[in-house]
Amino acid sequence: MIDIHINPVIQSRFNTVDFSNLVFGKEFSDHIFIADFDGNSWGNYRIQPYGPIPLSPSLSCMHYGQAIFEGMKAFRTEKNEIQIFRPLDNLRRMNQSAERMCMPFIPEEMFMEGLKALCRIDQKWVSSLNDNALYLRPFLIASDDSLGIRPSQNYMFMIYGCAVGGYYSEPLKVKVETHYVRSCQGGVGEAKTAGNYAAALYATQIAQKEGYHQVLWTDAFEHKYLEELGSSNLFIRIGKTLITPSTTGTVLKGVTRDSVIKLAQNLGYAVEERAVSIDEVLAWNSQGKLDELFATGTAASIIGIAQLDYKETTICIAPKENSLAKILNSKLDNIKRSKEEDIFGWNEKVI
């Protein structure tokens, strides 16, 4: 057990929030969990009101980018219990990111107790309305007060919550990116590190000005093999087979991606994790074999791709009511909210 010092808010913001109309990433819950690493060990565990934190201008993460994060969700069940979806898988990935970025490991006890304590104190923020959930954002930043370029000695680990609804309100229009690069072999593409998201902004902004929701990244050398979308992993359905780009260093190992693979296999689909090229997708499309494209992520859930543009070619797939994306999305949502049996043991009970 870790000893968490709790300093609760005097005035909750809860009553100011319209839970029937949540915009992703805007409505932060009342508290934040914080812990410090002093070069040797973790301590100073505290929960305090969510809000600005005094930080030194020379804080190393702000200059040299040693910053990693995770995203997961807590759900309210019909029995009024609260549970977090697959937190240990996020912890595993966070520690892989930490290793790649020369940061200290996050102990399981601190991660889980921090998450649960935050969910307990902010439990009213876990709304069961519509698609709502409490998005949980653990993050780790280098906190040396120094200009030297080297792994920081000191770190801060924090977790805050954000009341969220759906991330996308319609099937996606996606541009296959053939000029800019998000990651390359030997780089940090697989790590959930802040710089990957910064690196993606420019190409995404261009695509959004052109009317797209997202870009679909391709490999850095030939711009031929498909990787991932800005906020999610990619799946392609050809009949009873699902194909998803393999995670061999340049693609984030999505927890929702893994859940989709397991659920689809359970429904009798063959799942291929492999290199998949844009040429294959174009060929499947012209042969009339391309049944579905969809994206998966914690924030995005499972969302269909209605249009994919590659250079001068447009692939359109009309969204269907009985698409596998919709079936999997509702199955996964039911599991997260305990409306369906959790056959894989994915839910971690909080209350």
Ligand code: COI
């Ligand atoms: C998530 O899905 O949790 C992410 O971190 C992606 C981000 C676009 C919110």
